[in-house]
Amino acid sequence: MDRIAIHGGKPLNGRFQVSGAKNAALPLMCAALLTEETLVLHNLPGLEDIKTLSQLLAQHGVIQKDLPDQAEAEGARTVSLATPRLHSATAPYDLVRKMRASVLVLGPLLSRFGQARVSLPGGCAIGARPVDLHLKGLRQMGAEISLEEGYIVAASKGRLKGADITFPVVSVGATENLMCAATLARGTTRLLNAAQEPEVTDLANCLTAMGARISGIGTANLVIEGVEALHGASHRIIPDRIEAASVAMACAATRGRICLAGADPAHMGAVIDTLESAGVRFEAQPDGLHVSCAHLAGADAMTEPYPGFPTDIQAQMMALMTTAEGASMITESIFENRFMHVPELRRMGAAITLHGRSAMIRGGNPLKGAPVMATDLRASMSLIIAGLVAEGETVISRIYHLDRGYARLVEKLAACGADIRRLKD
Ligand code: EPU
Numbered sequence: 163m164d165r166i167a168i169h170g171g172k173p174l175n176g177r178f179q180v181s182g183a184k185n186a187a188l189p190l191m192c193a194a195l196l197t198e199e200t201l202v203l204h205n206l207p208g209l210e211d212i213k214t215l216s217q218l219l220a221q222h223g224v225i226q227k228d229l230p231d232q233a234e235a236e237g238a239r240t241v242s243l244a245t246p247r248l249h250s251a252t253a254p255y256d257l258v259r260k261m262r263a264s265v266l267v268l269g270p271l272l273s274r275f276g277q278a279r280v281s282l283p284g285g286c287a288i289g290a291r292p293v294d295l296h297l298k299g300l301r302q303m304g305a306e307i308s309l310e311e312g313y314i315v316a317a318s319k320g321r322l323k324g325a326d327i328t329f330p331v332v333s334v335g336a337t338e339n340l341m342c343a344a345t346l347a348r349g350t351t352r353l354l355n356a357a358q359e360p361e362v363t364d365l366a367n368c369l370t371a372m373g374a375r376i377s378g379i380g381t382a383n384l385v386i387e388g389v390e391a392l393h394g395a396s397h398r399i400i401p402d403r404i405e406a407a408s409v410a411m412a413c414a415a416t417r418g419r420i421c422l423a424g425a426d427p428a429h430m431g432a433v434i435d436t437l438e439s440a441g442v443r444f445e446a447q448p449d450g451l452h453v454s455c456a457h458l459a460g461a462d463a464m465t466e467p468y469p470g471f472p473t474d475i476q477a478q479m480m481a482l483m484t485t486a487e488g489a490s491m492i493t494e495s496i497f498e499n500r501f502m503h504v505p506e507l508r509r510m511g512a513a514i515t516l517h518g519r520s521a522m523i524r525g526g527n528p529l530k531g532a533p534v535m536a537t538d539l540r541a542s543m544s545l546i547i548a549g550l551v552a553e554g555e556t557v558i559s560r561i562y563h564l565d566r567g568y569a570r571l572v573e574k575l576a577a578c579g580a581d582i583r584r585l586k587d
Pocket residue numbers: 185186188263289290291292293294295296297331332333334335336361473474496497498539540567
């Protein structure tokens with residue numbers, strides 16, 4: 163397995179091109195199942211998760227082609243997806259276990275083809291992550307769902323029907339699955355306490371371009387009037403706010419100065435506010451979001467659904483706060499087990515104490531390079547940040563997690579002055 167070696171201590175400087183958002187791209191690709199016409203997606207990031215989903219969609223019958231596009235940034239793709247007919251309604255265990263977001267084919271398959279058989283995703287490194295809200299909502303829309311041999315087996319006699327669905331907790335995936343399902347249902351669906359993440363809004367905007375009737379986009383109450391059929395569309399995927407925030411934190415940790423080309427600060431409010439309170443400077447300019455940091459104080463953060471502080475940036479924030487003057491408290495309120503990076507950061511000399519769902523970080527202990535192990539995608543990025551500031555060499559193993567969600571990260575950071583390289587197995 164490949165590893166990443168970093169020699170810390172070099173400030174990040176230069177221009178970093180932000181990729182298309184992974185968590186927007188995945189549901190958008192699944193939306194191609196909703197129509198027999200062609201959906202064209204621009205700004206698709208080059209990621210392992212995208213490859214996995216592409217394989218899954220291909221076996222369902224989605225024909226995918228790369229289209230030449232001179233306007234795309236390096237590494238980004240424009241892809242057409244068309245599903246004239248269904249090859250298989252089954253999302254097999256082998257692909258779903260690689261990536262939980264595969265469950266996002268459930269709503270589209272069921273609403274267009276009246277059937278779906280999707281492997282039940284297991285727990286993962288950050289928590290149990292059940293899909294009960296997806297299933298409950300689809301049942302309310304008239305689907306018959308059973309669990310058989312590890313598979314969700316769902317069927318609908320005729321079209322799904324609109325329903326009023328209130329989420330007891332905010333779920334990005336359940337909102338996306340049910341919104342897709344509702345576009346082709348008979349009648350009106352109301353999704354209350356829906357997720358408001360920019361990726362959900364991006365999906366809603368694309369579905370609207372495909373002919374869906376959705377109101378309340380960007381709010382917690384989505385109203386979807388079902389239509390008989392959706393048509394093709396062309397859609398540009400939003401920039402990855404998590405990648406942008408991760409690199410802003412890497413820049414701040416190394417006390418550097420960077421331009422995040424293509425970042426959208428409108429999606430990064432809570433992160434920018436928190437980092438500004440710690441002393442990081444942000445300036446939106448025509449060529450991108452400029453980030454710099456000369457001195458860093460401790461700052462507290464609690465993860466919350468959007469527009470709150472994202473859970474997907476919690477691990478990176480913790481690595482950053484080890485470099486601050488003073489103490490910080492970081493509380494994880496979304497996932498029950500998202501502190502797997504803590505023991506690894508401690509191995510590098512970080513002073514972090516866990517109290518239930520909160521972590522107390524005492525900044526100012528210089529980090530030292532060490533061999534460390536990535537445990538999940540965002541934990542991997544926190545170790546990269548720690549490695550970029552640590553004295554000496556850090557070698558990170560199990561970096562396949564990183565390849566799932568950060569496109570060409572080593573090359574892009576090296577171009578900004580980081581001493582980082584990939585060690586091939
Ligand atoms: N939940 C339930 N029941 C459900 C669904 C969710 O109890 O049926 C709970 C979860 O266990 C969790 C909370 O609700 O405690 C929120 O989970 P959510 O459904 O919002 O998460 P998700 O849709 O599975 C997406 C992102 C995650 C991100 C979360 C939260 C994608 C593909 N994944 O997951 O991204 O952490 O929303 O913002 O969009 C990542 O990119 O590293 C990543 C894990």
